[in-house]
Amino acid sequence: MLLITCPWCGDRAEAEFSYGGEAxxxxxxxxxxxxxxxxxTYIFMRQNPRGKxxxxxxxxxxxxxxxxxxxDTVTYKFDSFEKIGPTAHVQSDRRVDQE
Known part of the structure; x- marks a missing residue:
């Protein structure tokens, strides 16, 4: 089983993820x-590189x-993972509202 590292959740099984295309x-x-x-061209043409x-x-x-x-598209090995956008919302589900 291939493990993918979610930047928020950590290592998880590949079945939990969906590929979204070229970044x-x-x-x-x-x-x-x-x-x-x-x-x-904008919609359909992508690089599809061999390698990184x-x-x-x-x-x-x-x-x-x-x-x-x-x-790496040849070995399928992941080198790095990066969060997208502001990370302030990451803690929002754990915040306790104070009155």
Whole structure:
């Protein structure tokens, strides 16, 4: 069984995760001005590298948070995991409201 490290939950079975594709894809600022070919390139064309790849993953059956992972597509070995966005909300489910 392959273990994937969720940056919030730790090591979990691969079955708990969903692959989200290539990381760091930048959406065009003015998508209304794109041609159909340019929009299709943005939507469908990806690098698909052999070797080190930066990917998005979702801990679908756990904390339901997205994170970035660096993985070798040849060996399937994960090198690193990174939280996305501000981490202040991570503690929000544990906070006790004070009156």
């Amino acid at each position: 760091d894809i930048v959406r065009p600022l003015s998508s209304d001005d794109l041609t159909d070919r340019e929009w299709g 790849s930066h990917e998005m993953w979702l801990h679908a059956q756990g904390c339901r948070r997205w994170f970035k992972a660096t993985r």
